[in-house]
Amino acid sequence: MEWLDRMSRAISLMEKRMEGKTDIEELAREAYSSPFHFQRMFHMLTGFTVAEYIRRRKLTLAAQELASSSAKVLDIALKYGYESPESFSKAFRKAHGITPSEAREAGVSLKAFPRLSFHLSLKGVQDMDYRIVEKPAFRTLGIKITTSTEGGQNHRDITRFWQQAGGDGTIGKIAQLSPGKDLLGICGDMDLANERFDYWIAVENADRPADDEWQEFTVPATTWAVFPSVGPMPDTIQAVWRRIFEEWFPSTGYEHAAGPELEVYPEGDTSSSDYRCEVWIPIAKA
Missing domain, CATH: 1.10.10.60 (Homeodomain-like)
Structure with a gap:
């Protein structure tokens, strides 16, 4: 409450x-x-x-x-x-x-956007698994787009970004930059006031230099809350995101640490009912 x-x-x-x-x-x-x-x-x-x-x-x-x-x-x-x-x-x-x-003008049609109100909704019927991880800064290589959160534009842009990267073989090339490492979806450089952020498809890579094809992004050292997602993409992981903000944050003593957010995608069949991936959220004590 x-x-x-x-x-x-x-x-x-x-x-x-x-x-x-x-x-x-x-x-x-x-x-x-x-x-x-x-x-x-x-x-x-x-x-x-x-x-x-x-x-x-x-x-x-x-x-x-x-x-x-x-x-x-x-x-x-x-x-x-x-x-x-x-x-x-x-x-x-x-x-x-x-x-x-x-x-x-008389009789003209106008649109009304009503004031928001928050109401209590009983949630948390299911346990929510998570773990706390301390991780030093690490460097990634990949590709990025800049997108806007206005009107949900980011959801459309990111979906299209993954589809294009998968269709032209870019995702496979990124995976080969660090064989055995999981693919990352990174929300970085979030400028919430101006409704913009960068979204990366990348992989952890400490050694290879950036070039005309691959750009680098360094994820800073922080404390992470890590949430598993088990089930077909994208519905399952989207439900995990909602529960993090609707249930987990309000019921814990943590708040967002203002760093990048990660989705970690191991190799596997993303449409499978037992596909496992993770959401990583940077946290700090409120």
Whole structure:
């Protein structure tokens, strides 16, 4: 219940700060967590980034104000943190499909993005296995893309990235960089405030230099919580991800340590009911 109250208080504070800019550090303090952990938890629990939620709520409130008042478009744009009528109009059209001026026409259809609320849901019927691992920094080689979390774009990009790498033989080449080592899916350089991060398909390799074909990424030394996933991909591992943030974090004294996240894929039939892989999350004591 405590984490539920913290997230609900943060939502209430967000709503009070809709006019103007929002301070992520202030919201995180309200949730008694680090800014990174707060943003990562919010995204995993709601499906929206903090920035995306605030953006949609502001445009909902702005539409209501346009439809019910005679305030100038410029004044409403500035009120909700937009620096110019042009930037406001572009965002408004993307959200509602019409211009701010058209929102004042009688009978026009507007979209409303409601305020979020958190409710208690009894979970944890099944035990959740995990282990704590201390691991020094290690170097990886592979390929990467930069993707956005806005609107779930990262899920589509990453799925396509794996399909392309598998279809053109790149995954096999990466595996041969370090025979016997597991393939890694790495979420690195996460810029949650700007809704972007790099995603790598890579393998641990300490010796081979980077070149025009392979780039290097160093995973820093940290403490990891390691969660097994047993079952066909991708449904099983996606369920593990949800449980980590919905059940494990709220019930432990840990929070996200703001480092890269790993998926570790041993060789095997990923469609098999007994395929085993792992999720590695960097953690720190809250």
